[in-house]
Amino acid sequence: MKKILIVSAHPEPASLTAALTTFAADRLRAAGHDVRVSDLYAMKWKATVDADDFPADAVDGRLDVMAVSERATLAGRLSPDVAAEQEKVLWSDAVILQFPLWWFSVPAILKGWVDRVFTAGFAYGPAVPPPYGEGPLAGRRALLSVTAGAGEPALSDRGVHGRLADLLHPLQHGLFFFTGMAPLEPFAVYGANELPDERYAAARREYGRRLDGLFTDEPVPFRPLAGGDYDRAMRLMPGVEAPGTSGPALHLRPRRAGGVG
Template identity: 75%
Template structure:
């Protein structure tokens, strides 16, 4: 067991999205929770399927909204957030995020993205004036959720080579960019390199042991690994139109890589 002094104890939220309680994802979430608790950390688990999480944003999310008014989701969600008048399930998840020092998203990759229930968690929980907006720090820099770390733990049925630089599915970094950069970094969280389990359709006991050993090493370094060095919007690299200035990118960098600073 890792020795953890009181000053090192952290609070971790694990959000998992799989309909089967005996799935690989459920086993990995349970392993992570046990590993982190054994190290002295506090852990909360949001099992979205177990919670029967409602995925779709609608007027029910905002109890003060009346049917005779047009539902402007951005404006209404911001008003409800500031007034403390969001539906209880959303408010509860926002409280968990405020409480946390780190967030782990545990999910299977379905159709090159997150399961719909997890997308619905993001859509409903990261409201205007909570995750972004004029009342919170600006995005891609300080961010509303600054000071937290974020880890994607994803299972993928395909082989790893298919997600390489010349792989037919595209690079995993590009597929996860909406989460890593568009959710985590946008809101100020520091995204770590993802933990991915490929060829996950049928994992033997021996391989599961190896997977959890590697996952355990990543969890041990949850608060020490260097995050992905995405560029800050206020760091001088972007113009007023939020476009990267010419020549700022690392030599040879193309595509989404231009938004990552070269590591020292």
């Protein structure tokens, strides 16, 4: 049995996001796993970081968020809602973020969950293991499950919106891999604004397959910071990438035959 945290972000309980959240929770529980769901809108999650998050660490003058959040985290003085979500992350063997793609990113409430929960001293900073490969949350899997109104061609390499993988790079690499989690290839439902029954059924089948592979599918092969590919300034060494590689793909290890990085 594994433990999975699903964080869901959509204001409409009858939305596709909510339906996929319920489907994922039911599928994983049927497989014998323990599942917790953080439905951020139902929880009325506070989406902004401010001094109220650190009630016992308030200081006069300038709010140094990293410094004060680290003090509060290490001393166990975070606000109760943040502390509860951190406990869920630590409890989990895998984290699934379920959300619609809004303005090429996550809904503000989900970004606020990241901002408030992944504090210094918990997810980054000198008091925890270094980022990009080790990290304080190592040993956990991570999956993005995204619904997008645009069609798949528009979110491809030559699509007008850009590649979905590039839009999700800040989460895949900058949140999950940075903190030590092993991100899987995202699951996406395209053309989600109008989804006839047959396409929804197909999406459920594919999502079910991805959920079944949550702990067996190969993670995205990001380069570890300490693996010899980066210099002391954390800049990729010249010539380690395949010819013609650019952008976020520079930080992927070339895959060998058989699909393993």
